[in-house]
Amino acid sequence: MAELTALESLIEMGFPKGRAEKALALTGNQGIEAAMDWMLELVAQKQREREEGEEREALERERQRRRQGQELTAARQRLQEDEMRRAAEERRREKAEELEARQRVREKIERDKAERAKKYGGNVGSQPSPPATEPGPVPSSPSREPPTKREYDQCRIQVRLPDGTSLTQTFRAREQLAAVRLYVELHRGEELGGAQDPVQLLSGFPRRAFSEADMERPLQELGLVPSAVLIVAKKCPG
Incomplete structure (x- = not known):
């Protein structure tokens, strides 16, 4: 190769x-x-x-x-300088306008003084002031009486029957508790055994069974005014 x-x-x-x-x-x-x-x-x-x-x-x-x-920095600096210059010019203009406004106010005050002096002959401010009135006695406010306890003329009684139904009736506050028992005996259903069986009234809270002596006492005295809930129970004979 x-x-x-x-x-x-x-x-x-x-x-x-x-x-x-x-x-x-x-x-x-x-x-x-x-x-x-x-x-x-x-x-x-x-x-x-x-x-x-x-x-x-x-x-x-x-x-x-x-x-x-x-x-860019130079452009920003020029822009800031222009803004500062415009702001300074604006402040100078506002200050000049404020001075002119103050001058106009002073001139107006002087003109008003001259007009008043001319009108009153140079005795500006010599007008007599009205006499001061002495304050009169301050009326005393009426004393407030303590609120009186409200008296109720009527009493609303709700009676719960053993079958779960209820009766509601309005009685006079001075009526005796016996009127409530009579109303229940007249309007109760057959579940209680008929009109011949007497009933006993109980208060719901506090629990209390009303005696025969309570039946002669008015509802107001028993603390059932202005409203109360009573429970009906069968009265045991004897």
């Missing part, structure tokens, strides 16, 4: 043919190693040039950024 030439060896290594020929020519055909050194140096040089170019571009971008920042 024939030995490869230097050019063929460089091409086989992956170098472009044109670059390999140029490298061999510039190195005086001193061999593969010299041509490779030249091409590698060329690649490194291009890499350095590219990096230097990128660095220059980065520096230029930074300069532009700083220049734009300075321009």
Whole structure:
């Protein structure tokens, strides 16, 4: 097998043919190693040039950024100065208007004084003041009497029957408890055993069974006014 030439060896290594020929020519055909050194140096040089170019571009971008920042800062400063100048002019204008308004008020006061002096002949403020009236005695408020306890004339009684129903009737406060028992005996149902069986009345709370003596007492005296709830129970004979 024939030995490869230097050019063929460089091409086989992956170098472009044109670059390999140029490298061999510039190195005086001193061999593969010299041509490779030249091409590698060329690649490194291009890499350095590219990096230097990128660095220059980065520096230029930074300069532009700083220049734009300075321009923006200057624009903001000019805007603030313009606003401060307008605010100062506005304050001066308001102060001048305030001074003019005060001057007009003083002039009006002087004109009013002159007119009053002319009208009253120079005796402004000499009019007699009306005599002061002495305060009269303060009427005493009537004493408030303590509220009196309300008197009820009627009493509303609800009677609960053993079957769960109830009767409601209004009685006079001075009626006796016997009137309530009579009303229950006349209006109760057959569940209680008919009208012949007597009934007993109980108070719900506090629990109390009314005796025959209580039947002669008025509802008002028994504390059933103005309203009360009574319970009906069968009265045991004897």
